[in-house]
Amino acid sequence: MNIKILIEKHKNILKFFALTCAGIINAFGVSLVLAPVNLFDSGISGTAYLLDVITPDWLVMSVFLIVLNVPFYLIAMKKLGKRFVGISIYAIAVYSVFAFLFRNAFPIDLSNGSPLTGNDLLLSALLGGLISGVGSGLVIRLGGAIDGVEVLSVLFAKKLGMSVGMFIMVYNVILYTVSALIFNNWLIPLYSIIAYTMGIKAIDFIVEGLDKGKSVIIITHKDTSVQKVLTEELGRGVTVLNAVGGYSNEDKIFIYCVVNKFEVPLVKHLVRENDPKAFVTMTEVSETLGGGDLSFKLGNNIHTSK
Numbered sequence: 001m002n003i004k005i006l007i008e009k010h011k012n013i014l015k016f017f018a019l020t021c022a023g024i025i026n027a028f029g030v031s032l033v034l035a036p037v038n039l040f041d042s043g044i045s046g047t048a049y050l051l052d053v054i055t056p057d058w059l060v061m062s063v064f065l066i067v068l069n070v071p072f073y074l075i076a077m078k079k080l081g082k083r084f085v086g087i088s089i090y091a092i093a094v095y096s097v098f099a100f101l102f103r104n105a106f107p108i109d110l111s112n113g114s115p116l117t118g119n120d121l122l123l124s125a126l127l128g129g130l131i132s133g134v135g136s137g138l139v140i141r142l143g144g145a146i147d148g149v150e151v152l153s154v155l156f157a158k159k160l161g162m163s164v165g166m167f168i169m170v171y172n173v174i175l176y177t178v179s180a181l182i183f184n185n186w187l188i189p190l191y192s193i194i195a196y197t198m199g200i201k202a203i204d205f206i207v208e209g210l211d212k213g214k215s216v217i218i219i220t221h222k223d224t225s226v227q228k229v230l231t232e233e234l235g236r237g238v239t240v241l242n243a244v245g246g247y248s249n250e251d252k253i254f255i256y257c258v259v260n261k262f263e264v265p266l267v268k269h270l271v272r273e274n275d276p277k278a279f280v281t282m283t284e285v286s287e288t289l290g291g292g293d294l295s296f297k298l299g300n301n302i303h304t305s306k
Contacts, residue, residue: 019087019142023094026135026146031102033128035061036114037121040179040192041132042172042199043149044068045095050179062100065092069148076151087144095135095146121191129195133202140207172196213285214264218255218271219243220278227255229270234263258285 030041030049038053040046048064069092073085080088102108113119117127139146149171150164157167176189220226230238234257241254259267264282271278 015142018138019091019144020094022135022138022142023091023146024098024135025138026091026132027095027098027102029128029131029133029135031061031099032108032110033114033116033124033131034192034195035103036110037117037119037124038183038185038188039121039125039128039195040176040188041128042175042192042196043147043168044152045132045147046172046175046179046192050175050182054182060100060104062096065096065099069151072148072151072155076154079154080151084144087142088139088146091139091142091144091146092148121187122194125191125195126198129198130202132195133199134206136199137203137206140203213258213260213288214282215258215285216256216267217281218278219252219280220255220271220275221250221252224275224278226271226274226278227253229274230255230257230267233266233270234259258288 026045030045034041035049040049045065048061048068051064052059052061070089073080073088077085103110108115114124114128117123136146145151149168152171153164153167157164160167162170176192179192180186180189218226218230227238227240236257238255238257241256243252243254244250245252268280271280
């Protein structure tokens with residue numbers, strides 16, 4: 001068998017295994033930590049739990065997870081792509097099955113709250129949000145999404161004149177408000193917000209990792225050694241453009257590079273030492289693709305120093 005085909009096959013098996021683990025992790029966090037103390041996950045997952053509470057016993061949370069999620073993914077397939085939808089539906093299916101098993105089949109006592117955190121709402125919110133966020137983040141990292149509220153936003157946000165972020169926020173505010181009215185307890189949505197915030201942080205960590213970068217733009221005088229020093233000290237290429245000051249009409253150079261957060265102080269120090277008057281901006285970068293030098297060419301005025 002061709003070695004490339006074999007490697008690709010093993011990658012697919014590992015991805016399938018990781019996706020299965022992600023669904024189980026999400027089910028664990030929601031079913032065994034959040035739900036036993038009546039805390040809500042966000043989005044469709046939280047809605048499924050709310051419907052589980054207010055409907056007959058035979059209509060379990062797992063049924064609502066499938067019924068509420070899958071149709072929206074299928075409707076939005078053209079916008080999202082078959083691969084994304086396939087990964088998402090599989091993750092939701094695993095989540096649904098294990099949510100049912102944890103709550104109805106496995107011999108786990110949930111009568112006294114969570115088996116891990118008891119009836120401590122704060123601890124349950126923090127731990128449950130963390131665990132479910134890890135599961136959701138893994139699914140996103142693998143190319144899907146385990147909750148359909150993002151799909152709802154794709155379908156309806158523009159029609160309602162809202163941004164995707166605003167749609168999701170409004171959806172969750174409505175969900176938590178309704179849950180507070182049903183349980184006649186405003187602590188429930190407040191602690192659920194803590195769980196949601198913890199989950200978002202966990203998703204960010206899983207998807208983006210610790211190594212968030214900073215894109216650095218330096219505008220300096222042409223006769224300085226900033227470019228050379230940065231290349232030598234950082235050990236990577238920087239992209240350089242010839243520029244002219246709009247007010248001073250002086251020749252300058254525009255230097256662009258991406259550094260990790262540990263290199264930021266070094267960059268500031270090197271720029272101050274070599275050109276105290278240099279103009280520097282830094283913005284956060286979540287992901288980079290392509291060569292390590294991040295170089296590009298747009299005519300003769302742009303070159304990369306190595």
